[in-house]
Amino acid sequence: MRNFSTLLTVPALWLMVGTASAASVPPPGNVPPAGFEALFNGKDLTGWRGMGHVSPYEVARWSPEERADRQRAADEDMNSHWRVEDGQIINDGRGVYLTTQKDYGDFELMIDWKTTPGTDSGIYLRGSPQVQIWDPDDQAARRHGADKGSGGLWNNESSEGKFPRTRADKPVGQWNTFRIRMIGSLVTVHLNGRLVVDNAVMENYWDRKRPLPARGPIQLQTHGGRMCFANIFIREIPPDEANRILQGIDDRGFRSIFNGRDFDGWIGATDAYEVRDRAIVYRPASRGGTLFTKKQYQDFAIRFEFKLPPAGNNGLAIRSPLEGNPAFMGMEIQILDDGHEKYRDLKPWQVHGSVYGVVPAHRGYLRPVGQWNYEEVIVKGSRIRVNVNGVPVLDADIANARPLDDAEHPGLQRTSGHIGFMGHGDPVEFRNIRLKELN
Numbered sequence: 001m002r003n004f005s006t007l008l009t010v011p012a013l014w015l016m017v018g019t020a021s022a023a024s025v026p027p028p029g030n031v032p033p034a035g036f037e038a039l040f041n042g043k044d045l046t047g048w049r050g051m052g053h054v055s056p057y058e059v060a061r062w063s064p065e066e067r068a069d070r071q072r073a074a075d076e077d078m079n080s081h082w083r084v085e086d087g088q089i090i091n092d093g094r095g096v097y098l099t100t101q102k103d104y105g106d107f108e109l110m111i112d113w114k115t116t117p118g119t120d121s122g123i124y125l126r127g128s129p130q131v132q133i134w135d136p137d138d139q140a141a142r143r144h145g146a147d148k149g150s151g152g153l154w155n156n157e158s159s160e161g162k163f164p165r166t167r168a169d170k171p172v173g174q175w176n177t178f179r180i181r182m183i184g185s186l187v188t189v190h191l192n193g194r195l196v197v198d199n200a201v202m203e204n205y206w207d208r209k210r211p212l213p214a215r216g217p218i219q220l221q222t223h224g225g226r227m228c229f230a231n232i233f234i235r236e237i238p239p240d241e242a243n244r245i246l247q248g249i250d251d252r253g254f255r256s257i258f259n260g261r262d263f264d265g266w267i268g269a270t271d272a273y274e275v276r277d278r279a280i281v282y283r284p285a286s287r288g289g290t291l292f293t294k295k296q297y298q299d300f301a302i303r304f305e306f307k308l309p310p311a312g313n314n315g316l317a318i319r320s321p322l323e324g325n326p327a328f329m330g331m332e333i334q335i336l337d338d339g340h341e342k343y344r345d346l347k348p349w350q351v352h353g354s355v356y357g358v359v360p361a362h363r364g365y366l367r368p369v370g371q372w373n374y375e376e377v378i379v380k381g382s383r384i385r386v387n388v389n390g391v392p393v394l395d396a397d398i399a400n401a402r403p404l405d406d407a408e409h410p411g412l413q414r415t416s417g418h419i420g421f422m423g424h425g426d427p428v429e430f431r432n433i434r435l436k437e438l439n
Contacts, residue, residue, distance in 0.1 A: 027112055027175055029231055030087060036110065036233040039100060039218070042087045050078030051099035055206040056127050056213055081222065088230040091222045097124065098220040098229075105215045106237040106390075109180045112230045117172050119225025120146075122154070125182055126216030129155045129205050131189055131197075133227075136169050151178065151189045151196035157208065161187065161200025168194040175230070183242045184365070184390020185212050186249070199249050201392060211391045214365055239367055243305055243374040246390050247432060254303065257293060258433040268292035268322065272423045279307075279431035282314065282423045290317055290326055292420035299438035301378040302419060307429040310369050311340040314428040315356065318379055319417035326422055330411040331398075332356040333377055333386060335428065337369055349404045353386045353393040357405035358412065361386060361394040372431075380438050 030042040039047060051074055062070065074096045081095030089098065104126065115121065118138045122130035132154035134146040145154070149167030156162040168191040170176050179190040182202070189197035204212045220229055237245075260278035263270045269289025273280050280291065297319075306314075313336050320330025336343065338351045348354070353361030353375075365388045367373050378385040382399035385392065403409045411417075421430060 027177075027231060032233040033110070036108075036235045038232065039234050040089060040230070040232040042084075042230075044084055045078070045082065045089070045098070047101050048078075049099050049101055050074030050076075050096035051127075051217065051219060052096045053129075056216060057206060088228045089220070089232075091220070091227045091229075093119070093222060093225045093227070095222055097222060099127075100217045100219075103215040103217055104182075104234070104236065106183045106239075106242045107181075108235045108237060109178070109182075109218065110231065110233040111178050111180075112175050112232075113178065114175045114228040115172055116226045119172075119227060120223045121225070121227050122221045122223070123178065123180065124217075124219035124221060125180070125187065125202065126213050127219060128202065128212055128216065130221060131178065131180055131187070133221075134169070135172050136167060137172065149191070149196070150176070151191040153187060153197060153200055153202050155205045156200070156203045158201075158203065161197045161202070164189070164191065164196035165198070166194060166196060168192045168196055177231075181237075183237060183245055184387070185392060186246075186390045211362055211365070211393065214391070239371045239373075242389070243372055243432075246374045246376075247303060247434070251434075253436040254301070254434040255436070256433065257302075257435045258431075260431075263291070265294050266291055267294045268418075268420060269423060273421070276429075279429045280421065280433075281429045282421070282425075282427050284425060284427050286423065288423045288425060290320070290420040290422045292317070292320070292322060292418040294418075296416050296418055297379075297435070297437060298416040299380045300419075300435055301376060301438060302433070302435045303374070303376045304433040305372045305374050305431050306335060307372050308335070308337045308366070308369055309427055310337060311342045312337045312369070312426040312428045313424040314426065315422035315424065316375075316377060317418065317420035317422050318377065318384075319411065319414045320420060321414075321417055326411070326420060327356045328407060328409050328411055330414060330417050331358070331384075331409075332422060333384075334361070335375075337366070338363060339366065340369075347405070353388050355384060355394070355396065355398065355401075357407055358398065358401050358403050358409060359384070359394060359396040360404075361388075362391070363393075365389055365391040365393055378438075 077096045121133040133150045148163045151164040153161040181188040185201045186199045187202045272286035316333040317326035320326035334354045336352045348360035351363045376387040386394040
C-alpha cells in the first residue's frame with residue numbers, strides 16, 4: 001500500500017508495528033550474477049537518495065532551486081531513518097523512501113528483503129507504486145488482501161496483477177527474494193522462485209489516464225515497520241531482447257506474414273519497397289504508395305518491429321481497400337518519429353500510434369532513432385488497441401468516433417480490408433511481422 005504523504009517527505013504518522021528483532025545476517029554474497037550490477041555496495045548508501053511519495057509530474061514542475069532544496073531536506077531525512085549494518089540496508093519504519101540516483105526503463109531487478117510482524121512495504125518501479133510487501137499473517141491487513149501474499153501490483157485498480165497468483169512468502173523474519181522484470185508497462189514478479197505476477201500491465205497510480213512514465217527511479221518504501229534489504233542487483237534489458245520477449249508473450253496462433261526474402265503474399269506498391277537483411281525497407285527514391293497484404297482481414301492482432309530514421313514517417317493501414325488513401329478509406333495507425341524537431345507542432349491525432357485524424361495516442365514511448373521498436377495492434381470489432389514497446393498507448397472504441405481533422409473518414413465504418421505499410425518518403429524498416437486472426 002502507498003504511504004499518504006506529500007512532496008519529498010513522509011510525515012512520521014505511523015507507529016512501529018510489532019517488535020523488531022535483532023538484525024540477522026542476510027543471504028551471503030552481494031555479488032551480482034552475470035550481466036547484473038549491484039545497486040547496493042554492501043557498505044553505505046552510495047548511489048541512493050531520499051524521495052518520498054511524490055508524483056513525477058509534480059517534480060517536473062519544480063524549479064531547479066526548489067528541487068535542490070527539497071533534495072537536501074530529503075537526504076537529511078533519509079540519513080535519519082536508513083542505515084547500513086551487517087551488509088544490509090535497514091529502515092526504522094519512518095522517513096522518505098530510499099531512491100536510486102539513476103532512472104531506469106526496461107530492467108530486471110533482484111532484491112532480498114525481510115520484514116517484521118504487521119509491516120506493509122513495497123518496491124516502487126519507475127517512481128510508481130508498487131510491488132507489494134506484506135506480512136501475510138497480519139489480521140488487520142486481511143481486508144486489503146495481505147493474506148494472498150506479497151508480490152502483487154497492489155495499486156492496480158483492475159484485477160490484472162493486483163494480487164499474486166500464489167502465496168510464496170517465507171515466514172516473517174526470514175529473508176525473501178524478488179526477481180522483478182519490467183518491459184514497457186508489463187511487470188513479471190517471481191517471489192522465492194515462484195511466479196506470482198505474469199506480464200501484467202502496471203497502472204499509472206499518478207494519472208490513471210496515462211501509461212507509466214518510460215523511465216524513472218526504483219524506490220524502497222518505508223511504511224511504519226522495520227524493513228531490511230540486501231543483495232540488490234539490476235540488469236538493464238536491451239531493445240532487441242525486450243522485443244524478443246514481447247513477441248513471445250501469449251504468442252499462440254500468431255504466424256509470420258512476411259517470409260524475409262520477397263513479397264510473396266503482398267501486393268500494391270512492391271516497387272516502392274525492397275527486402276534487405278530480412279526486413280521490408282521503403283525506397284526513398286520511389287513514388288511512394290502502400291504495400292498491402294494480398295489477403296483481407298476482419299479482426300486480428302498484428303505484431304511487428306520497426307526502425308525509424310530521423311523524422312521518419314510511415315503508417316500501418318488497416319481494413320483498407322486497394323483504392324484511395326488508406327488513412328481515410330480505411331484507417332491509418334501512425335508510424336512517426338514524433339519527437340523530431342520537424343514535428344514540434346504535431347496535432348495530438350498525428351503522433352505515433354494514433355488512429356490518424358481520429359483518436360490520439362499517448363506520446364513518448366518510442367526508442368531512440370536507429371533502434372528497433374516493437375508494436376502490437378489489435379483490431380476487434382470497433383475496438384482498436386495499440387501497444388508500443390510494451391506500453392498501451394491507445395485503447396479506443398471507434399464505433400461513434402468523430403474525426404478530429406475535419407476530414408471525411410468513411411473507413412471507420414469498414415469491418416474488413418487489407419493491411420499495409422504506407423510509404424511517405426522515408427526509409428522506414430519493418431521485420432518480424434506476425435499476425436493472428438481473431439474471428
